[in-house]
Amino acid sequence: MSSRNVSSTSGVTIEDISLSFGQTEVLNGVNLEIMPGELFTFLGPSGSGKSTLLRAIAGFGPEPAGRILIGDDDVTHLPPWQRNVGMVFQSYALWPHMTVRKNVAFGLEEQKVPAREIGPRVDAALKLVGLLDLAERRPSQLSGGQQQRVALARTIVVEPRVLLLDEPLSNLDANLRVQMRREILELQRKLNLTTIFVTHDQEEANTISDRIAVLNDGIIQQVGTPLELYDQPANRFVAHFLGTANLIDGTIRKARGKTIFSTQDRITIPADGTGLKSGQECTAMIRPQSLRLSAGKSRAMKSTAQLRGAVEHREFLGHLIRYAVRVGKHLLLVDETHESGEAAYNSGDKVVMGLHKSQVQFLKA
Ligand SMILES: Nc1ncnc2c1ncn2[C@@H]1O[C@H](COP(=O)(O)OP(=O)(O)O)[C@@H](O)[C@H]1O
Ligand SMILES: [Mg+2]
Incomplete structure (x- = not known):
C-alpha cells in the first residue's frame, strides 16, 4: 500500500462503446474520459446500463464494440485478470468459511505474492478500512458495514489501477450508507485511486463524485460536476433526475x-x-x-x-x-x-x- 504513488493510478478512456443482448441495445455509443485519481460516477435509473458498462471495463460479459483504455493500454480484448482493475459488487461475495484476514489475503495468494509480503499488505489494507481488530472473525460475525469494508480491503490489497464499485452501499441501511460513502471517499482520496462508482441514488452521486455521467437507456445524457448537472441540465431527463424541477x-x-x-x-x-x-x-x-x-x-x-x-x-x-x-x-x-x-x-x-x-x-x- 505504502508503495502507491500518483503515477500508479490510471485514467480510463471509453471510446464509442456499444453492446447488445440479443435484439436489445443496452449501451449505445458511449464515450467517456475518466481522469487519473478521479472519483467518477455512473448515475441512472435501474436498467439504464450502468452495470453493463462497468462490467465491460472490468472485462466481464460479452465484448462490446469500441475501445476501452486503462492509462495508455488498450484492454478491450484482455480477460479480466489481465486488466488489473478491482471490482466490488453489490453482494460482497465474501468467502463465508474464511476469516477476514484470509478473505483479504486470498487475492494475493492467487497472484503468488511471496508469503512474507502478504501479511504486511493485508494488515495495511485492514488498517485502512479500520478492521485490523476484527481480522480473525468470519463474515457472519460482522455487521453489513463491516462486511462492506472487508470487500473494499480485499479489492484494494491487490493494488488495482482502477477501482470499480457497483452500487456498493445499496444493502446497507440509510444511516450506514451516509457514513460508508464518506469512508469510501476518504479512502479513495488517501490512495489517489481512480474510482468508478455506480449508483441510482442522486444524493449519493452528488455527495461523493468529482464528476458524474448520467445514463438513460444506454446513452450518456450529460457529463459534469454535480453542480453543473443540477444548475445546467442538458435536457428534461437530467433536470428531473438530479432534483425537483x-x-x-x-x-x-x-x-x-x-x-x-x-x-x-x-x-x-x-x-x-x-x-x-x-x-x-x-x-x-x-x-x-x-x-x-x-x-x-x-x-x-x-x-x-x-x-x-x-x-x-x-x-x-x-x-x-x-x-x-x-x-x-x-x-x-x-x-x-x-x-x-x-x-x-x-x-x-x-x-x-x-x-x-x-x-x-x-x-x-
Ligand atoms: N446478461 C444479460 N442478458 C440480457 N439482458 C441483460 C443482461 N444483463 C443486463 N441486461 C439488460 O440490459 C439492461 C441494462 O442492465 P444493467 O446494465 O444491469 O442496468 P443498471 O445497472 O443500470 O440497472 C437492462 O435492460 C437489462 O435487463
Ligand atoms: Mg446495476
Whole structure:
C-alpha cells in the first residue's frame, strides 16, 4: 500500500462503446474520459446500463464494440485478470468459511505474492478500512458495514489501477450508507485511486463524485460536476433526475425589441442573451427554490420576472415549505425556507412569484 504513488493510478478512456443482448441495445455509443485519481460516477435509473458498462471495463460479459483504455493500454480484448482493475459488487461475495484476514489475503495468494509480503499488505489494507481488530472473525460475525469494508480491503490489497464499485452501499441501511460513502471517499482520496462508482441514488452521486455521467437507456445524457448537472441540465431527463424541477414549455419571441420566452397561458420570462432565436420552442427549467413568494409586488419587483398565481396546496417539510402555485395550466412548485414564527401562505392565497433570469435554464426541445 505504502508503495502507491500518483503515477500508479490510471485514467480510463471509453471510446464509442456499444453492446447488445440479443435484439436489445443496452449501451449505445458511449464515450467517456475518466481522469487519473478521479472519483467518477455512473448515475441512472435501474436498467439504464450502468452495470453493463462497468462490467465491460472490468472485462466481464460479452465484448462490446469500441475501445476501452486503462492509462495508455488498450484492454478491450484482455480477460479480466489481465486488466488489473478491482471490482466490488453489490453482494460482497465474501468467502463465508474464511476469516477476514484470509478473505483479504486470498487475492494475493492467487497472484503468488511471496508469503512474507502478504501479511504486511493485508494488515495495511485492514488498517485502512479500520478492521485490523476484527481480522480473525468470519463474515457472519460482522455487521453489513463491516462486511462492506472487508470487500473494499480485499479489492484494494491487490493494488488495482482502477477501482470499480457497483452500487456498493445499496444493502446497507440509510444511516450506514451516509457514513460508508464518506469512508469510501476518504479512502479513495488517501490512495489517489481512480474510482468508478455506480449508483441510482442522486444524493449519493452528488455527495461523493468529482464528476458524474448520467445514463438513460444506454446513452450518456450529460457529463459534469454535480453542480453543473443540477444548475445546467442538458435536457428534461437530467433536470428531473438530479432534483425537483419546474419545466415549462413555451416559445421564444420578440416583444418591444426584447427577446422573451412565453407560454399560451401568458407566463413570460426575459430571454435576452440566451442566444435563442425567435420562433424557437424550448422548455424553461426553474428549481423550486429560485422562485420567491410574496403577497404583493414589493419583494418580487426586485426580480427580473414576476409570475402571478394562487396557492393550491402546501407541504411542510421542516426546514422549508413547498407550495404548489397555480399559474394558468401550470402548477409550479416553490420552496420557501421556514423560520419559526413566520406565517405561511394558505391555499387560495393570491401570490406573486419573483424570479431572477439567471435562475432560469432554457432547454432546447
Ligand atoms: N446478461 C444479460 N442478458 C440480457 N439482458 C441483460 C443482461 N444483463 C443486463 N441486461 C439488460 O440490459 C439492461 C441494462 O442492465 P444493467 O446494465 O444491469 O442496468 P443498471 O445497472 O443500470 O440497472 C437492462 O435492460 C437489462 O435487463
Ligand atoms: Mg446495476
